[in-house]
Amino acid sequence: MTGFREDMLIRPQDLEAIDNVVYEPKKEELIGRTLFSVKSDVPAAAEVYGYDVITRSGSAKILAPGADDVPLVDADKRRHKVDIYSIANAIRYSIQELRQAQMAGIPVDSAKAEIARRAMAEKENRLIWHGDAKYDMPGVLNAEGIQTVAVDAGASAQTEWAEKTGKEIVADLRKARSLVNRLPGHNANTLVLTPAGMEALEMEYNANTDKTVLEFIRSQNWFSNIVATSDLEGQGVGGTDCFLVLDNSPSVIQILITMDIYRHPTEYKFPNYKVPFEERLGGAVVRYPMAIVRGDGI
Numbered sequence: 001m002t003g004f005r006e007d008m009l010i011r012p013q014d015l016e017a018i019d020n021v022v023y024e025p026k027k028e029e030l031i032g033r034t035l036f037s038v039k040s041d042v043p044a045a046a047e048v049y050g051y052d053v054i055t056r057s058g059s060a061k062i063l064a065p066g067a068d069d070v071p072l073v074d075a076d077k078r079r080h081k082v083d084i085y086s087i088a089n090a091i092r093y094s095i096q097e098l099r100q101a102q103m104a105g106i107p108v109d110s111a112k113a114e115i116a117r118r119a120m121a122e123k124e125n126r127l128i129w130h131g132d133a134k135y136d137m138p139g140v141l142n143a144e145g146i147q148t149v150a151v152d153a154g155a156s157a158q159t160e161w162a163e164k165t166g167k168e169i170v171a172d173l174r175k176a177r178s179l180v181n182r183l184p185g186h187n188a189n190t191l192v193l194t195p196a197g198m199e200a201l202e203m204e205y206n207a208n209t210d211k212t213v214l215e216f217i218r219s220q221n222w223f224s225n226i227v228a229t230s231d232l233e234g235q236g237v238g239g240t241d242c243f244l245v246l247d248n249s250p251s252v253i254q255i256l257i258t259m260d261i262y263r264h265p266t267e268y269k270f271p272n273y274k275v276p277f278e279e280r281l282g283g284a285v286v287r288y289p290m291a292i293v294r295g296d297g298i
Contacts, residue, residue: 009098010093010098010108010266010273010275011098011102011107013107014093014098014101014107014108015263015266015275016107017107017108017110017113018091018108018110018113018263018275019263020110021110021113021114021117022113022116022117022261022263022277023261025117025121029117029118029121029122029125030121030124030125031125031227031229032124032125032128032129032255032284033255034225034227035190035192035225035227035248036128036248036253036254036255036284037248037249037250037253037254037255038254038255038257039250039254039255039256039257039285040257040258040260042084042256042258042282043258044258044259044280046084046258047083047084048081048082048083048084049081049082049084049256049258049282049285050079050080050081051079051080051081051082051285051287052077052078052079052080052287053077053078053079053080053144053145053286053287053288053289054077054287054288054290055077055078055145055289055290082137082138082256082282082283082285083135083136083137083282084256084258084280084281084282085135085137085280085281085282086278086279086280087120087123087124087127087278087279087280087281088276088277088278088279089116089119089120089276089277090116090274090275090276090277091112091113091115091116091274091275091277092112092272092273092274092275093108093112093272093273093275094271094272094273095270095271095272095273096271097109098273113275116277117261120261120277120279124257124279124281125229125231126231127139127281127283127284128140128255128283128284129141129229129231129232129235129284130142130231130235131143131283131284132283137282137283138283138284138286139283139284140244140246140253140284140286140292141231141232141235141242141244141294142235143284143286143289143292144289145286145289145290146286146289146290146292146293146294147179147289147290147292147293147294148237148293148294148296149175149176149179149293149294149295149296150237150295150296150297151172151175151295151296151297151298152168152171152172152175154168155168159240159297159298160241160297160298161196161197161200161298162196162200164200165206166203166204166205166206166212166213166216167205167206169200169201169203169213170205170213170216170217172243172295172298173191173217173222173243173245173295175295176188176243176245176293176295177222177245177293179245179293180245180246180247180291180292180293183247183290183291186247186249186252186288186291187247187249188222188223188245188246188247188291188293189223189224189225189247189248190223190224190225190226190227190244190245190246190247190248191217191222191223191225191226191227191243191244191245192225192227192228192229192232192243192244192245192246193226193227193228193229193232193243194228194229194230194232194233194241194242194243194298195228195229195230195233196233196241197228197232197241197243197298198214198226198228200213200298201213201214201217202214214226223245225248232244235294236294236295236296236297236298237296237297238296238297240296240297240298241297241298242294242295242296242297242298243294243295243298244292244293244294244295245292245293245295246291246292246293247288247291247292251287251288252286252287252288252291252292253284253285253286253287253288253292254284254285254287255281255283255284255285256281256282256283256284256285257279257280257281257282258280258281258282259278259279259280259281260279261277261278261279262277262278262279263275263276263277264276264277264278
């Protein structure tokens, strides 16, 4: 190649430094993946994924001698399809940045890669919780068939947890939990809150104990997972904050990721190198929405 210059190349060690950041996300960035099973056995080339949604539990009956009216447990099963999309971003390094890194004998600054990784994680989480109406992709918070309840007003006549006592907050959670636990074979093992909701759990449970609400809940072994995310802010009816109580087993919900974040070949256009990243996903696959309860108005 005419005019070839080594200092104009993005080096393998530069790409390695980028990969080390992008491919090792912090756990808190991928909250959806920490809670839900990832379905990754669908080919990256797939554009549609079909799955069954159960809107009601099946039932069994005593069968009289000679009878053939066997109840069908899949009578309330409907076929859903979700489109699979790519999310992508890229980082850019100028020739001068590469020259400076090579002169210093170090890889390029990986801070840009960290920003790219965080942006991909934020988009992934957003699609998991909210979906995308433009692309007809449902999220956990608005999936068809989930149970939604307005929390009761407390002694203050307010529903917001900041205005409630610790026992009133526990009552809200107990009510939501019971709506899942009464479903045969399901266990409300996961609680998802807003950051403000998590903060509210730090208040005293009641005047007769030094336990906080959170400590009381944990002592009851109600939930295996208690996490907070800002993705629940303003997602209740009327733009109120909400919480989720759910069974996070794969039979209820999975996250469809057909291709995890992938670095594509570097592109060069003077005077910059562009490093593109792509992920393919279908968001939340909610198979049994009744095992998800959203409490609004907190």
